Amino acid sequence: MQPTARRGRPRKQEADARILDAALELLLDCGYDRFSVDEVAAKAQVAKTTLYRRWPTKDHLIVAVVARIQDEVPVEYSGDVRADLTRYLNEIVNGLNRMRQVGRATASGDASAGLVAEVAAAAARHADVGAAVQAMFARRNALVLTLLEQAREHGELRSDVEPGVLFDQLAGALYYRLLVTGRPIDAAYVDRLVTGALTGASA
Amino acid sequence: MQPTARRGRPRKQEADARILDAALELLLDCGYDRFSVDEVAAKAQVAKTTLYRRWPTKDHLIVAVVARIQDEVPVEYSGDVRADLTRYLNEIVNGLNRMRQVGRATASGDASAGLVAEVAAAAARHADVGAAVQAMFARRNALVLTLLEQAREHGELRSDVEPGVLFDQLAGALYYRLLVTGRPIDAAYVDRLVTGALTGASA
Incomplete structure (x- = not known):
């Protein structure tokens, strides 16, 4: 001091x-x-x-850049969990789309997943980069998990819902499309995703 | 001929x-x-x-190896969609864990996501590798989407369920943990995931 x-x-x-x-x-x-x-x-x-x-x-530097893009996304429970999740997931989509632009003009292939995939590969290759990436996501995701807990306490979500599992389903679907299947992600998809996860699939 | x-x-x-x-x-x-x-x-x-x-x-060769590991997973609707999804997702977990072993002894960091992350990065770097990866997943996922459609027709799933979105939530959560957050995936997690996706989060 x-x-x-x-x-x-x-x-x-x-x-x-x-x-x-x-x-x-x-x-x-x-x-x-x-x-x-x-x-x-x-x-x-x-x-x-x-x-x-x-x-x-x-x-390490690239992970810090990605973390900073993510830190610009606000997370606060408004009393309407559907609206909050939709807004937050659309921010993730926008962040991923910003990262899609990275090096696009010079890339030989489809650069859509480029930076995110390179960060995931670097995280897997080097334990300390992996730890930095995981810490970044743990910190970011803690905020949205708190939001989901509040929504559960307010009676908007089932009392037995697991915020961590619910958020994995939502964010996971976006990253899966970006990194694995290559399918597009946009606001219309976010809507269908939030509807699916909130409603549930069972008849 | x-x-x-x-x-x-x-x-x-x-x-x-x-x-x-x-x-x-x-x-x-x-x-x-x-x-x-x-x-x-x-x-x-x-x-x-x-x-x-x-x-x-x-x-290209590595993508073919990964495709072959995936092709060993059977997909057939048994009349019990919860059991089928649980079995299929556990096969994905086992496949991912087999790929976790790749080069483990020689890796400097946590190789857990290693091969899958390298394939995702290669897919992003080279358009033709990306096309091969996407074709592999489209082919594999078509089988499980058919299974989900059958479950919907049999009345096990809601009539308005979107099989593609539901499967993104499930497979996506597994890959998200593997590639992004680094959280573990196992049979207990698959159970919580299937429960969450079938039940839905809304109160």
Whole structure:
């Protein structure tokens, strides 16, 4: 709690923000393969060592960029769980579509799943990247799980509903389409998905 | 329909099976990164040209290996959709867990999602690999969608249920845990998932 430490923090956050902005811009331009940490340092006008101390590899930096895109999504229970879930899932769809743009012009194939798939592969390859990705999703998902618990307490959801399983069904369907089957995701699909999960399939 | 063509087919299928067996064995030993098409050709005792004619890249061959693991899963409506879905999803879990073993000993990180994530990334990078992966899943999923339609016709599922959306919720949750959140998947989770999707979340 020394004055120098307190003064130091905002400067550090400001540098982080500048780095992540530069990284996102470069990712959008270059795509995953041609993304370079050195170029980010140059663009953000910070020392390479500063950048590497904070994010030791390209993959760590990319996970931080993805986390920042996700952090822009607000999560709050309004009393109408259907509306809240629809809004939140549409934000995920929009975030995934923003990531779809990454390196699109330069990609040889369908870049739709590109960045998300590269992050998943990097997470599987390197334990520390995997831990960073999982921590990011655990933190984000905790907010929506709280929302679902509130909806359950308010009597909107069944008392025996498991928020974690329900959210896996919803977010999982979006990522499954993006990463595995390649089917499109949009607002109309989100509607059908939320209806299916809330109503249930049993006759 | 010449005799030579007919005689040729089983030999070709036999060679394919030998190649895919060798490829799976090597994948299990080496993992994705160190997997080499040349080594597969040597192990399967086929000419490299034969192998490259059939699967032009390492990624194409790996997709074929994954497709073969999936093809071992039977899909048939028994009159009890809950039992059928539970059995089928457990087969997916087992298949994913088999793929988890790929290169485990040599991986630096948590290889749990390794092969599946690498295939997703390759599908995103190369349009033709993406098309092969999507065709594989479309073919496999068509069988389970037929099963769900039969269950709907038999009155086990609601008449307005959308089989494609329902299956996305179920398979999607498994892949989401494997590729994104890193949470475990097992038979107990499959049970909670099927219960959630059949019952629905609304109070």
